[in-house]
Amino acid sequence: MKALLLDQNETLSASIQDIEPSQLPSGDVIIDIHWSTLNYKDALAITGKGKIVRQFPMIPGIDFSGVVHHSEDPRFHIGQHVLLTGWGVGEKHWGGLAEQAKVSGDWLTPLPQGLTLRQAMIIGTAGFTAMLCVMALEQGGITPESGEIVVTGASGGVGSTAMTLLSQLGYSVVAISSKPDNHDYLLSLGAKAVLPVSDFSQTSAPLGKQRWAGVIDTVGGMVLATLLTQVNYNGVVAACGLASDSRLSTTVMPFILRNVRLQGVDSVTVASSKRPAIWQRLQKLLPDSFYRQTANEITLEQVIEHANKLVNNQAMGRTIVKLR
Numbered sequence: 222m223k224a225l226l227l228d229q230n231e232t233l234s235a236s237i238q239d240i241e242p243s244q245l246p247s248g249d250v251i252i253d254i255h256w257s258t259l260n261y262k263d264a265l266a267i268t269g270k271g272k273i274v275r276q277f278p279m280i281p282g283i284d285f286s287g288v289v290h291h292s293e294d295p296r297f298h299i300g301q302h303v304l305l306t307g308w309g310v311g312e313k314h315w316g317g318l319a320e321q322a323k324v325s326g327d328w329l330t331p332l333p334q335g336l337t338l339r340q341a342m343i344i345g346t347a348g349f350t351a352m353l354c355v356m357a358l359e360q361g362g363i364t365p366e367s368g369e370i371v372v373t374g375a376s377g378g379v380g381s382t383a384m385t386l387l388s389q390l391g392y393s394v395v396a397i398s399s400k401p402d403n404h405d406y407l408l409s410l411g412a413k414a415v416l417p418v419s420d421f422s423q424t425s426a427p428l429g430k431q432r433w434a435g436v437i438d439t440v441g442g443m444v445l446a447t448l449l450t451q452v453n454y455n456g457v458v459a460a461c462g463l464a465s466d467s468r469l470s471t472t473v474m475p476f477i478l479r480n481v482r483l484q485g486v487d488s489v490t491v492a493s494s495k496r497p498a499i500w501q502r503l504q505k506l507l508p509d510s511f512y513r514q515t516a517n518e519i520t521l522e523q524v525i526e527h528a529n530k531l532v533n534n535q536a537m538g539r540t541i542v543k544l545r
Contacts, residue, residue, distance in 0.1 A: 224319030225267070225524055228278045233269040235525055240280075246315050248323035249294045252303065254287040256342040257317035259524055259540040260378065261464060264531035266311070267524065273312055282542075283310055284346045285317025286338040294326030302332035304500075306346040307489035318524060320544050330496045333504045342541045343516045344503055347378025350488040351437070352503050354379070354459035355386050357484045358435045361457030365391040368434030368453055373397045373444055374464055375407050375415070378539045381515050382507075383437045384410045389506045395433075397421060397444070403537055409514060421447040427474040435459070442466025454479045461486040515539045 224240045227233065245251070265271030266281045274281070286304040289297050297303065308328040310316045315323075332341060358370065370387055374380045375396035387394045388411025396412035397420075398404075404415045421444045429450040436452060438445045439462035449471050452458060460483060475481040491499070515538035519527055530536050 222320035223521060224280050225282070225521060226278050226280055227266065227274060235267050237522060240319065242321060245321065245323035248325050249292065250289060250297050250324055250326045250329060251291040252285070252287040252305075252322045252324065252329075253290045254285045254317055254320055254322055254544045255338045256287070257282045257285040257542045257544060258342050258345040258347075259519070259527055259531060259542060260284070260346055261462070261531060263311060263318070264528040267528040268532050270532050276313065279311070280315040280317075280319045280322075281311045282317030282319070283307065283312065284342065285322060285544075286332065286341040287322075287544075288338075290321065292326070297326055297329060297331075302338060303329045304332055304338075304341045305329055306349050307491065309489065318521060318542060327493055330493070330500060333497070333500045336500070336504045339541065340512050343512050343539050344382065344507065345378070345539065345541075346488060347539060348382040348503055348507075349491075349499065350461050350486060351379045351382035351386060352499055353486045353488055353491070354383055354437045354461055355390070356499075357459040357486055358437070358457050361435070361482050361484065362455065363435040363457050365393070367456075369393045369395050369413075369432070370435040370437065371395045371397060371416075371433045371448065372412075372437045372439075373418075373421075373448070374439035374462060375412065376400050376403045376537045377439060377464070378515075379439045379461060380437070381410055381538050382511075384412055385508070385511050385515075386503075386506055387411065387437075389508065399534060400537070406514070406537065410511070418444060423447070425450050427472045428478065431479070438462065440465035442468060443470070445469055446471045449475045449481065449483070452479065452481045455481075457482045457484060459484050459486050461488070516541055518543055
């Protein structure tokens with residue numbers, strides 16, 4: 222089987238290789254992978270610009286969809302369509318940028334009815350994370366009537382999906398983007414306005430004018446720190462990324478004077494029992510236009526080139542990888 226293999230001796234190497242199925246790691250279900258994706262985390266691993274992979278050799282790819290080839294888990298049968306996101310796959314356990322994977326059945330989710338294997342990866346980890354962010358706002362009491370929601374890193378996978386979901390749910394959404402050429406794309410996904418990231422990249426006062434009922438942030442750093450000072454009383458900020466900076470320089474003022482909630486969002490280890498309902502909600506909310514607008518399809522051989530584009534902020538939407 223073909224796979225993208227990362228190895229490290231003195232330097233990191235990434236290459237397409239033929240792997241014997243017998244080399245696959247432990248697991249009770251073997252999947253014939255049809256689709257995978259290229260996420261920001263994958264790009265960091267492939268380019269070596271982030272310490273994502275701790276053990277080598279490693280097949281990256283933090284999510285995939287495909288068909289069960291062999292199963293020792295009674296919950297899954299040969300020929301069943303399944304998907305996987307998270308659980309350390311592509312980081313600690315060989316991942317989805319290969320023609321086959323061998324994983325624990327505990328990590329698999331049956332493909333929701335009405336969703337194709339290709340559509341599942343257009344959503345992928347990014348879309349799953351976006352849905353969790355939207356749910357964090359809902360759980361914090363933020364409704365469409367609460368006010369505007371701002372989404373950072375809006376051209377990326379999480380941002381694109383989050384804006385679409387929020388728009389479908391009736392929220393008024395504002396996008397923040399570093400790419401002026403993407404305005405039309407962001408407006409087509411449901412953004413009411415697009416603001417430049419430069420407006421949020423300078424040190425601000427501990428409290429600014431209240432502007433946002435909620436925030437979905439994928440970038441961290443100064444942008445997140447600035448937005449925290451602008452959140453309305455009782456507002457909610459869902460933070461799920463660090464594309465700009467993992468550090469956060471802020472004060473307690475928004476939290477103790479405006480009752481702002483900063484909610485971290487992790488999609489890697491969401492309980493298996495909760496995942497099917499989240500995926501069903503994604504399937505119901507996302508319109509057909511979303512899959513046409515956001516998907517960029519590549520082959521396994523193109524992954525390394527596109528990983529470099531992604532870490533250099535030259536990608537838009539979702540990059541899906543066709544394996545079969």
